[in-house]
Amino acid sequence: MKKFLLFITLLSINISAFAQANPFTPALGALPNYTVGSAYSTNIAMSAIPSSLTVNTADLAASVPALQQFISFLPATLDITITSVTFNVTGLLSGLDATCNPSGCTYNAGASGSIDISGTTTDAAGTDTLRIRSLTTGSTVVTIPVIGDLPVNFPGTVQGQAVPELPTLFDGGPYTLHTTNAVEQLEATSFDVIQNIPNPFTGNTTIKFSTPIAGNVDFTVFDMIGKRVYSEKIQAQAKTNSIVFSSEKINAGTYFYSLSNGTKTITKKMIVAGK
Numbered sequence: 001m002k003k004f005l006l007f008i009t010l011l012s013i014n015i016s017a018f019a020q021a022n023p024f025t026p027a028l029g030a031l032p033n034y035t036v037g038s039a040y041s042t043n044i045a046m047s048a049i050p051s052s053l054t055v056n057t058a059d060l061a062a063s064v065p066a067l068q069q070f071i072s073f074l075p076a077t078l079d080i081t082i083t084s085v086t087f088n089v090t091g092l093l094s095g096l097d098a099t100c101n102p103s104g105c106t107y108n109a110g111a112s113g114s115i116d117i118s119g120t121t122t123d124a125a126g127t128d129t130l131r132i133r134s135l136t137t138g139s140t141v142v143t144i145p146v147i148g149d150l151p152v153n154f155p156g157t158v159q160g161q162a163v164p165e166l167p168t169l170f171d172g173g174p175y176t177l178h179t180t181n182a183v184e185q186l187e188a189t190s191f192d193v194i195q196n197i198p199n200p201f202t203g204n205t206t207i208k209f210s211t212p213i214a215g216n217v218d219f220t221v222f223d224m225i226g227k228r229v230y231s232e233k234i235q236a237q238a239k240t241n242s243i244v245f246s247s248e249k250i251n252a253g254t255y256f257y258s259l260s261n262g263t264k265t266i267t268k269k270m271i272v273a274g275k
Helices: 002-017 057-063 065-073
Strands: 040-046 052-056 077-090 096-101 106-108 113-119 126-144 148-154 156-158 161-163 172-180 204-211 215-222 228-236 239-246 253-260 265-274
Touching (some): 040 172, 077 113, 204 253, 228 239
Antiparallel strands (some): 040 113, 052 077, 077 106, 077 126, 126 148, 126 172, 156 161, 204 239, 253 265
16 A cells, blocks of 8 residues: 555656647647737637546656656556646737637537637747646546555545646647737838848848849848858849848857948847757
């Protein structure tokens, strides 16, 4: 019995070691971009919550070395009967809200729906990480030699030991939400530069500039202490021009970039998030 109580205690505090059954589409990744100050709306679809889920006991033992000595005492897997799952979205920008559809954010086994994210924010441009957290109620039966079958409820109590709801089993994400400032407009009758998009960026970013006449334009990137790390001479045409700049050319970090036509220099900041 002492061994069983130790198992239940470890299960209570380390259940997050179990594999997840992500029911969301998309399961993770980038959500549609958002422009600061504009209305935003997107949704993440959720497939039906299963009525049961099999989890591998060895997954738990792998993260709890003290439990490994009891592997022969425990079943290889636990079949958990799902009663309900409650979801909560973390990492939302101020002004954005997550609404469950159907409402309530607690779904019984067999239910499906979506999580809708909408609203308007004035938070600064950047990239934020959202996650859908889950708490699951349900039950299982653990077969203990000599003792026999013992029911375990989540949440519940076994021999005086508290067993909580199960976290992480149906978590979604992480999701990234890239927020940009409102798109600037070029002044085509003068030498002008607008902020690179996207920013921060990985891969490529685009810098648009205008010049009233064709000619050479110097494009230079500086690090935060003013050291030149990249330069290029652009053969600009009259009116609108674009520079596609790759993050492969410099290391991740914060930089200033400038464009100069010989008489006027315009400088802006860009952030390289990664390759």
